[in-house]
Structure formats: structure tokens, C-alpha cells
Amino acid sequence: MGAQFRRQFAISCAMMAMLVMVLPNGLSCYGDDWPVFQQNNQRNAKSLENLDSQKLSLAWTWKSSGPPESAWSGPAKWDAYAGIKGLKSMRNYDPVFHVVSVGDRVWFASSVEECVRCLDAATGKEIWVFYAEGPVRIAPAYADGKVYFGSDDGFAYCVDANHGQLVWKFQPRPTKRKVLNNGRLISQWPIRTGVLVDNGIAYFGASLLPWEKSYLCAVDALTGSHEGDGLYVNEMEDATMEGPMAIAPGKLLIAPQGRVPPQMFQVSDGKSLGSLSGGGGSFVVLTKDSVFHGPGNKTGWLTASNLQTRETVASFQSGNAMIVAGDTSLIQTDHAISAANYATRQSTWSTDCECPFTMALAGNTIFTGGQDQVVAYSANDGKRQGRIVVDGKAYGLAIANGTLFVSTDTGAIHAFRAGDQTVADNANDDSVAEPNSIENLEGLVPVPPFESNQLVNRWVFQRPHVQGLAVEDLAGDSTISVNGRIQLFRTGSFQSAKCDNSIGGYEVTRDVKSKLLPQRQFTAEAWVRIDEPLTWGGIIGCLQDNGDFERGWLLGYSDDR
Incomplete structure (x- = not known):
């Protein structure tokens, strides 16, 4: 009993x-899309959408059969030598099922069910599911009617965005050998960078152990071939590529490496240009002249480097995330968000914020993710505008076509949009939709x-x-x-x-x-x-x-x- x-x-x-x-049916585009992780390949999480946080209500919730299973267990509880608690995780790239959305479709990857799912953006109903043979940890990328993603099974995949049919898959290091990582049998060369598509080429890395070889790949986005101009499979030493990559189109590719600083590569041939200074992490944001990365170790910081010289030009103590919009930079820490002039770094405003996990900009509204809540602030003056209650730690935010998508560490994806909603119930055999679990x-x-x-x-x-x-x-x-x-x-x-x-x-x-x-x-x-x-x-x-x-x-x- x-x-x-x-x-x-x-x-x-x-x-x-x-x-x-x-x-x-086909994808009908309206409003502003969110086709890749953090909206764009520079990972600068901003949208042209203008969402009134006070008018948002729950449209639907999709619930996984289990919470996300991260590749790494997180940071140590504390630094005994330095006496520091609250250490930052430098490999926290898969705590939730991050969403991408184009038109009337939503896609996300699952580290639990080893798949990519497509949902109807209006109702949350499942349209298709494609199963890999290992966890899929990084959000898929949408480009030209196709969805791209990498898996711990060692393959990069391209599937049709409408129906989920396989177009191609590619394994840079063909092998059947498996290793045990965090309780899962995976390839010794998992694809944990996601797949970045730019100018018809799909970029990704296969990497795990620094003492083993790693592979940086550029393949034809339509066919998966690595033969041709600007296409390659480069063998590398001493690399641990993990976390979504970012690109300065036609110039540079930046690959996070978890516990050590990101590496920079020439886009044209994949030649390594060396590592950046600063700490490790899986957070990268590019602007026209700088690259920001973090959160570093211990209590964390963001490092700003010149995109051409790789020299460190600034650091931001305790920074968790950054967004650059025009001449304004927004910085999120554990206890505050602040705005400054991007060129002069002169502070514009700062306000207390209890949501430290992530942030995204929609028009003039900053959405921040926290424990059991998402809180909105004005980007003009930092004034608090509204609060939405969710279930769990809100590490994932996406804004597309009038909808705010919130992903939490419970395995839930919540969709909020303006107006009175008829809450959809999307329960199926593999997941449990709990739309009413969000408290009004x-x-x-x-x-x-x-x-x-x-x-x-x-x-x-x-x-x-x-x-x-x-x-x-x-x-x-x-x-x-x-x-x-x-x-x-x-x-x-x-x-x-x-x-x-x-x-x-x-x-x-x-x-x-x-x-x-x-x-x-x-x-x-x-x-x-x-x-x-x-x-x-x-x-x-x-x-x-x-x-x-x-x-x-x-x-x-x-x-x-």
C-alpha cells in the first residue's frame, strides 16, 4: 500500500x-516571425511585434511527458575556496524546449522524447513529429520551408517544415560507437550547436570531449552535400563546441564552448581565428562591431570583444543576457535590468527585476523570465507594465505574430495573445496539455x-x-x-x-x-x-x-x- x-x-x-x-496547409506569414533561436542568427532577442502585456491571456499550453533532461547537471553548489555561492552555469543551453515560430506554425525540440515537434500556433494542436535517435537539445531553425536541427545521435537533420518528412541528414564522423553522458547513450560527436542556416549554407559543429577531434561543418542547405565552394567538414583539436552558434554574415562564425570562451572561425573556409578572451558560457550576441558572450564562471559577467580584433573592450559584472536595439543596450542581471547608450555606455535607466533567467524585446516592451512568472517592463523608462503567471522557471521566450511563447523547465510551453481566448486542450498520448494550470x-x-x-x-x-x-x-x-x-x-x-x-x-x-x-x-x-x-x-x-x-x-x- x-x-x-x-x-x-x-x-x-x-x-x-x-x-x-x-x-x-502551407505556412502563411503575418506579423513578425521568430524563425531561429533568439529570433535571428546574431542571437539578439528582439522582435518588431508590439505586445501589450496587460492584454495578454493564455491561448493554450502544451505539456511534455516529462521535464527537459539537460546535457549537464549544472554548476557546483558553491566555490569552497573562494566562499562563493550561486555559481553560474556555463552550459545551460537546454533547460527548456525553446520555441521557433513562422506564420501559423510552431516548432521545438525535445531532449526527453528525442524529437522535433510542429504545432499549430493558433491552437497548440500537434501537426507532426519527427524522431531522431538521440536527444535534440537546441531549438530548430526554420529557413525556406525547411526545419534544421542537430541531435546527440551525431546527425544534423533537414526536414520539410509543413509535413516533417526527412529531406537529408548528415553525420560528419560516421560511427556507431556510443558513450554514456548524463544517463543517455549518445554519439561521441553529438550536434549540440544546433544548425545555423545562412545564405543557403547550413553550419553546425560536432563536439564533446576536448581530447578527441571535433568537426566544424558547412553543408549545402538544400542537399546536405559538403562538396563545393564554401562547403567543408573541418577537423579540429581541443574544442568543445556546444550552444547555439552566431554568425556575422559572410565574415565570422562564433561557436560557444561551454566551460571555456567561444571560438571564432572564418565563414568562407572554417579556419579557426582563435578563442575570445573572458569566461566561458553558451550565451553569444553579435552586433555590427562587437560580440558579447557569457555568463562566465562564479557570479558571472558578460564580456564584450571587438569583432575584428577580438580584443576585450568592456565587461558587465553579473550579466545574464544582453539585447542591443538601435543605440540602446539592455542588460539583465540577477536582480535588475538596465538600459544604456550603446556607443557611450552612459546609463539611461535601471530598475529592480526579480526575473533573472532570460529576456526578449517586443517593440518597446521587455519581457523577462523568472520563477513561475514573466514580468514586462517599458524599454523607454524601465517601468513595470505587467506580470504573467506560468508554471516553472521561464528560461525560454519567443515573440511571433501576436503571440508570446513561454517555455519553462517543467516541460511546458505556454502561448499568450491579446484578447479573450477559448483555452485549447491539447492532450495526446505523448504529452499532457494543461491550459488551465495558469492562474488567473x-x-x-x-x-x-x-x-x-x-x-x-x-x-x-x-x-x-x-x-x-x-x-x-x-x-x-x-x-x-x-x-x-x-x-x-x-x-x-x-x-x-x-x-x-x-x-x-x-x-x-x-x-x-x-x-x-x-x-x-x-x-x-x-x-x-x-x-x-x-x-x-x-x-x-x-x-x-x-x-x-x-x-x-x-x-x-x-x-x-
């Missing part, structure tokens, strides 16, 4: 508001207080008592930790937390000795709506299960009682 309880939380229900324990906070009624001097614990599954993956204990000190993910739904004037086989559980403690459990009769009460009763189940309990012996108590039901 106990094992089953832990595995699936035993019920399919909505846990409403509180829990208390008391003693006793307007009109919520606070759950009435429960007055009792015998109250031990009280958990209210409603904002603001739910923060991230924690549910505040309003009566005691037993904060609930969510195993997996939490989904809050609107239920009349209140919110509810969904509990089913896909969620995991809500854990008070694993160490019963650390909690003062009742020693005599008590009452446990819950507001619950049962959608699908199981043979047995529970809402809250305290169980001991060593495989052979089970004991404890359980508030729940037996069959339909």
Missing part, C-alpha cells in the same frame, strides 16, 4: 484551496481563516501561499515540498492543486522523528473534488513502509467511500 501511495499519490483529484489537521489571479477570494487553539497544521493551495515548489504552513512550521511539479487551477473564486499520477506528491517530511506527530485522536480535513476514484487512495497520511511491514494513518477513501 505504502509504495503505491508514494508512486502515484493514490488519487486523481483536485485538492481545493486548503488542507487542515486539528487535534480532536483576478477575482480570487482569500480562503477564510480557521480559528482554533488546537490547530497544528494548515496548508492553503492558493497564491500567495504557494511559492515555487513549496506550500506554506499557516499554523505550524511544516512547509510542504512538492515532488515533481505543482499545478494550480482556478475553481470558482478559489484555486486548487491537481493531484494525479503525473504530479508526484506533496511531502511534509521524510523524517517523522523531526515532527511532533499527534499521540492521540485528531482530525484531518480537506476540501477535495474526486474526478476519478481508484481502488484505494489518500489525500494526506503518515506511513511507514519497509517493503514487508506497513503502518500509519491515511485520510482518503476505499473504493467509493
